[in-house]
Amino acid sequence: MKCVVINGTDIRGCTYHLKEMFLDELGASEVTEFYLPKDAPAYCTGCKRCFLEDERLCPHYEKVRPIWQAMVEADLIVFAYPVYVLRTPGQVKALLDHFGVHWFAHRPEPALFDKTAVILTQSVGAPNRAAQNDVKTSMEWLGVSKVKRIGFGMMEGVLWDEISAERKKKMETKLRAFARRFRGTAPVKKSLKTKIYFFIGKKLQESVLKKLPAGQSRSVDLQYWMDKGWVK
Ligand SMILES: Cc1cc2nc3c(=O)[nH]c(=O)nc-3n(C[C@H](O)[C@H](O)[C@H](O)COP(=O)(O)O)c2cc1C
Incomplete structure (x- = not known):
């Protein structure tokens, strides 16, 4: 079982230790890890070359490509990050923005449709949900069918060294039980959400095709949907 972990911080602190417990219990045969902001692409410049021409023309493609590739090849995608000002850290969002080209509105990657993603977050004490939603929304619009999350308040x-042994033990027990649910993660059935978002994307491209003036070339997105046989 292949697992990719996108760490939202490269500090070896609370997020790191919780993620290590998760991986230890998961027992994946292959783990690829990225640490943001070190491995993160710079902010999207808004050039739109990914949408209009080719994602390989993105000025940050060299940073995005290995992360995206690892996600496409993984059985389980893990995002582990701290909550920053009640939301996902900017470096995680900067990465997610670069995946916009693979949302259903553009060129979705079918290899993601049967995948599972896990979101593991922690904060000092604030609710984690809004910070998790940032990643959950992206995973779902990319077509990932199963997205599960767990959050902790330190x-x-x-x-990490300030946290009592008792509290660490409590979190560890909960986290290990959670991780066991993902042992041997296999492809899952396409979720209803994935099917609905796919349908929306298909209708969008069908209407683009219908309105395409004679002699005008197709957009890269439309061509992609037609090449896949999704729009005829
Ligand atoms: C810039 C920044 C913003 C943070 N914002 C919050 C917050 O809004 N609520 C909260 O409970 N903790 C907040 N924290 C604490 C983190 O969620 C986290 O608990 C802490 O950074 C320890 O995690 P780490 O050891 O993995 O870095 C913030 C930390 C940083 C550095």
Whole structure:
């Protein structure tokens, strides 16, 4: 079983230790990890060359490509990150923006439709849900069919060493039970959400095709949907 982990911080702190417990219990045969912001692409410049021409023309393609490739090849996609000002850290969002080209509105990657993603977050004490939603929304619009999440409140401090052994044990027990659910993750059935978002994308491209003036060339997105045989 292949697992890719996108770490939202390269600090070896709370997120890191929780993620290590998760991986230890998961027992994946192959784990590829990326640490943001070190491995993150720079902010999207808004050039739109990915949408209008080819994602390989993105000025940050060299940073995005290995992460995207690892996600396409993985059985399980894991995002592990701290909550920053109640949302996902900027470096995670900067990465997600670069995946926009693979949303259903553009050129979705069918290899993602049977995948599972896990979102593992922690904060000092704030609710984690809004920060998790940023990644969950992206995963779903990319077509990932199963997205599960778990969040923790450190409560006792921002440094891992400040957290009591008792609290660490409590979190570890919960996290290991959660991780066991993903052992040997296999392809899942396409979710209703994936089917609905696919349908919306298909209708969009069909209407683009219908309105295409005679002699005008097709957009890269439309051509992609036609090449896949999804729009005729
Ligand atoms: C810039 C920044 C913003 C943060 N915002 C919040 C927040 O809004 N609510 C909260 O409970 N914790 C917040 N934290 C704490 C983190 O969620 C996290 O618990 C802490 O950074 C420890 O995680 P780490 O060891 O993985 O870096 C913030 C931390 C940073 C660095």
